Amino acid sequence: xxxxxxxxxxxxxxxxxxxxxxxxxxxxxxxxxxxxxxxxxxxxxxxxxxxxxxxxxxxxxxxxxxxxxxxxxxxxxxxxxxxxxxxxxxxxxxxxxxxxxxxxxxxxxxxxxxxxxxxxxxxxxxxxxxxxxxxxxxxxxxxxxxxxxxxxxxxxxxxxxxxxxxxxxxxxxxxxxxxxxxxxxxxxxxxxxxxxxxxxxxxxxxxxxxxxxxxxxxxxxxxxxxxxxxxxxxxxxxxxxxxxxxxxxxxxxxxxx
Numbered sequence: 693x694x695x696x697x698x699x700x701x702x703x704x705x706x707x708x709x710x711x712x713x714x715x716x717x718x719x720x721x722x723x724x725x726x727x728x729x730x731x732x733x734x735x736x737x738x739x740x741x742x743x744x745x746x747x748x749x750x751x752x753x754x755x756x757x758x759x760x761x762x763x764x765x766x767x768x769x770x771x772x773x774x775x776x777x778x779x780x781x782x783x784x785x786x787x788x789x790x791x792x793x794x795x796x797x798x799x800x801x802x803x804x805x806x807x808x809x810x811x812x813x814x815x816x817x818x819x820x821x822x823x824x825x826x827x828x829x830x831x832x833x834x835x836x837x838x839x840x841x842x843x844x845x846x847x848x849x850x851x852x853x854x855x856x857x858x859x860x861x862x863x864x865x866x867x868x869x870x871x872x873x874x875x876x877x878x879x880x881x882x883x884x885x886x887x888x889x890x891x892x893x894x895x896x897x898x899x900x901x902x903x904x905x906x907x908x909x910x911x912x913x914x915x916x917x918x919x920x921x922x923x924x925x926x927x928x929x930x931x932x933x934x935x936x937x938x939x940x941x942x943x944x945x946x947x948x949x
Contacts, residue, residue: 711874718878718881719748726864726876726931727747727749727876729746731745731845731932736753739755741853742852747844747876752832753845757828758824758825759855760823760826770821770822772818774817775817775823775825776808776817776827778811778826778828778829779804782834803839807843810902813899813901816856829845836879837882839863840863840865843862843892844862859894861901862894862929864928866888866924867881868887869881891904891925893926895925895929
C-alpha cells in the first residue's frame with residue numbers, strides 16, 4: 693500500500709504543470725521574471741564584510757575576511773596577486789532531506805571551486821600581492837539556484853569588505869520547460885528534469901565569469917538559454933546596486949548622527 697501511494701505521489705509530481713497555458717509559473721511569475729530578492733549588508737560584525745540574502749525561499753549568509761597574509765604553507769601565496777579561498781557549506785536544516793552533510797563532501801567541494809573561479813574573474817587580485825581573501829558562504833535554506841544566490845550574496849559581502857571588483861558579479865539560472873526558457877529557477881523547476889544552466893556575469897562589460905550546465909543541450913537551444921540567464925543577470929545587477937546604495941545611505945546617516 694505504501695509503495696502504491698509513493699508511486700502515485702511521484703506520478704503526480706511528474707505531471708506537475710510548471711508553466712500554465714497563460715504563461716504563468718507555479719509561483720505566479722512570468723517566464724523571465726526573477727524571484728523577490730532581499731538583502732542586507734554588514735550583518736556579522738566580526739568579519740571584514742558580510743551579507744545575508746534571500747532569493748525567493750533560498751537564503752544565504754556570506755562572510756569575507758581579508759585581504760590578510762596567507763596562512764599555512766608559504767607556497768600557497770602568489771607574488772603578484774591575492775589568493776582567493778572559497779568555502780561553501782549547507783546548514784543541516786537547509787533542505788527537507790535529513791541526511792548528514794559532511795563538510796568535505798563532493799558537492800560542497802565542487803561548489804567551493806566554482807565560487808573560487810567566479811571571483812578570480814572579478815576581484816582585482818593584483819592589488820594585493822602575497823595575500824589571501826577568504827569567502828565563506830552558507831546556505832541556510834535551499835529552494836533552487838543555490839550557486840546563483842551564493843554568488844550574489846558573496847558579491848555584496850566583498851563590496852561590504854571594501855575589496856575592489858571589476859564589476860558586480862551577478863549570477864542566475866535558466867532552464868527549459870517545453871520550449872520556454874525560464875529564469876531564476878526554484879527547486880521544483882530545477883527538479884523537473886529539464887536542462888538547467890547557471891551563469892555568472894559581469895554586467896557592465898558582459899564578460900562571463902562562469903557557465904555551468906548539469907546536462908546536455910542541443911546547440912540550437914543554448915543561445916536562448918544564455919540570453920534568458922544574461923537578461924536576468926542584468927536585472928539582478930540593478931537590484932544588487934540598489935541594496936549597496938541603500939546600505940551606503942544608512943551608513944552615512946549613522947555617521948552624521
